[in-house]
Amino acid sequence: xxxxxxxxxxxFGLKCNVHTIMLFEIxxxxxxxxxxxxxxxxxxxxxxxxxxxxxxxxxxKGDEYKEVSVPAGKTHEVSLTVNAINSYIAWDFSLVxxxxxxxxxxxxxxxxxxxxxMQILPYQRYGADQGNFCTxxxxxxxxxxxxxxxxxxxxxxxxxxxxxxxxxxxxxSSNKVDE
Numbered sequence: 499x500x501x502x503x504x505x506x507x508x509x510f511g512l513k514c515n516v517h518t519i520m521l522f523e524i525x526x527x528x529x530x531x532x533x534x535x536x537x538x539x540x541x542x543x544x545x546x547x548x549x550x551x552x553x554x555x556x557x558x559k560g561d562e563y564k565e566v567s568v569p570a571g572k573t574h575e576v577s578l579t580v581n582a583i584n585s586y587i588a589w590d591f592s593l594v595x596x597x598x599x600x601x602x603x604x605x606x607x608x609x610x611x612x613x614x615x616m617q618i619l620p621y622q623r624y625g626a627d628q629g630n631f632c633t634x635x636x637x638x639x640x641x642x643x644x645x646x647x648x649x650x651x652x653x654x655x656x657x658x659x660x661x662x663x664x665x666x667x668x669x670x671s672s673n674k675v676d677e
Contacts, residue, residue, distance in 0.1 A: 563658045565594070568602065570648040576641045576659050584664040585633045589641060591657035592626035601625045602653045603644030610637040 568574045578587060593600050604627060606619040618631065621644065633639065645653050 563590075563656050565654060565656045568643055568645040568653045568655055570650055570652055571646055573646060574643045574655060576657075578639045578641075578659070578661050579637075580633050580639055580661065581636050582664055583634055583636060586630050586660075586662040587633065587639055587641075588628075588630040588660040588662065589657065590628040591624075591643070591655060594654035594656055595625075598651075599625060600651060600653055602655060603642075603647065605642050605644065606631065607640050607642065608635065608637055609640065610635065 566574055580587070587606075591604070593602060601623040602625075603621050603623050604619070605617065605621040608616045608618050610616075618639065631639075641659060643653075643655055643657070645651075
């Protein structure tokens with residue numbers, strides 16, 4: 499016969515009131531011999547997740563990730579107009595994987611107000627990536643996910659892009675001269 503012991507006392511013999519909080523180490527007992535801690539028993543169970551995972555899953559519900567399918571031979575682009583230098587562009591992306599590990603090309607380019615282009619991040623293939631970039635010029639920044647090398651496989655891209663303008667402290671002006 500198996501039953502659970504709480505701090506050495508059988509579960510059915512334990513009395514607690516509603517206002518008492520007790521922390522127990524739970525063990526599995528079989529025929530009077532302790533087999534293993536219950537936490538060890540559940541460690542590899544597919545039905546339980548850690549508190550960290552639960553928090554991460556809860557945090558994902560409110561985030562602003564987008565999911566888009568990038569067909570074979572095509573690209574997906576996100577353009578941001580930046581009016582203030584020292585702004586940040588941040589990204590986080592991953593591919594929704596199937597049975598085969600896949601990657602996608604990623605790069606960033608800048609276009610100034612007169613139409614001249616400059617590559618900011620060189621093309622590289624990733625399965626997932628996150629990063630940020632501090633802008634030093636105003637203009638248009640384009641994040642490019644490139645699946646043009648693929649002949650057969652579309653990629654499902656899950657991404658988030660943020661534009662964070664520079665923080666200006668109230669009461670400070672660039673017109674003031676220190677004496």
